[in-house]
Amino acid sequence: MDELIDDAVVGELSRLLGNAGFRPDALTLAAGAVAGRKLRQRVDVVRDALLLDLPDSYASTARLVRAAFADEELRGWMLWPVSEAVVDRALATDRVHDFDDAMAVLALLTTRFTGEFAIRAMLAARLERAIGIAETWTSHPDEHVRRLASEGTRSHLPWAKGVPALVGRPYTRAIVDRLYRDESEYVRRSAANHVNDLSRDHPDVAAEIAAGWLSAPDDNTQRVSRHALRTLVKKGHPRALEVMGFTGAEFVVDGPTVAESVVALGDSVRFTARVTNGG
Known part of the structure; x- marks a missing residue:
């Protein structure tokens, strides 16, 4: 490199x-x-x-x-x-x-x-103005400019200088909401990665963004949303799981039952439990 x-x-x-x-x-x-x-x-x-x-x-x-x-x-x-x-x-x-x-x-x-690295200083200097301009790029005829709107404003963009204000508050929902159904896979993937970044600091917001996308989907929205929520799903975030269709969590736990009441140092403890999901 x-x-x-x-x-x-x-x-x-x-x-x-x-x-x-x-x-x-x-x-x-x-x-x-x-x-x-x-x-x-x-x-x-x-x-x-x-x-x-x-x-x-x-x-x-x-x-x-x-x-x-x-x-x-x-x-x-x-x-x-x-x-x-x-x-x-x-x-x-x-x-x-x-x-x-x-x-x-x-x-x-x-x-x-890509201008995604240079734009970081612009965001740090005049955040709301830069984001406002980036929002206008979401309708630009060039896919690279539309992607810059999403990629350049990611809160945890790899290789790029950090912009703490982007981490502290989710300013950019309007951008990704305009791009998740973009005709370009290049742009849609950027929007999904943007929301995955948001999920690190604002998990509930990220889940609600994906929920909004799935309420007005096209043929690609399910895949884009799954990519956007991949980290939250791995973490078992309840709302993210629900958004992606993993519902019916009616758990009943019988146990645990521990086999030994006294355990010597270095020995093992055996226990059993029965978990039933009634949903």
Whole structure:
């Protein structure tokens, strides 16, 4: 995985951005500095080099990135540090206009590589505004943008920076409720994983979300809901079990009866019980 951003990738990024008027002085040096580092560290090295080379203003940075994006070859893992550099520039200005425009740039870049990592800083900075914009993406014609709405706002997104506010309160139900019947399996699976994340901190909310989905299902909803509640079902969460159809829990326990009343240290205890589910 670390080799996904190597010196060749950084060199190609320099060439593609250079075609749009970018002077890759620091980025050229970064190509020789990524070797031997983990992937996340490589992203940071390249991002920091980009910030040294990019224009100081957010507007100029966004304009250059959009111009470079006109080249179809600007795609894949090289876009991860680009997306984070755009976010860094936007947040440095603390302007709402720049924030909103950076979200639009992330939606553009995610069509060729996911923006799910870069969006985390946007969520940390202006959570409700970022989620409001993400909600509009749920009707976007591109499946990658619709997936970003769900994947980028997961409370426990793997590889990504944590956003404590997402853990503390379930802000995102409107997003997953709009995506669970999406035409794309790629998007539906993201919505299910999103709810599975929610179940770690808000199990009752996750179960109710799936219950709502199953009240207005399509051909895929049963499978999507099962994937969303997989952790809760393993834990035996009563409402999750009920939602998935495991009902009729009318248990009667006869026992236990213990065979030995005195047990020496190291010996075993034998006991029996009869459990009957009348449901």
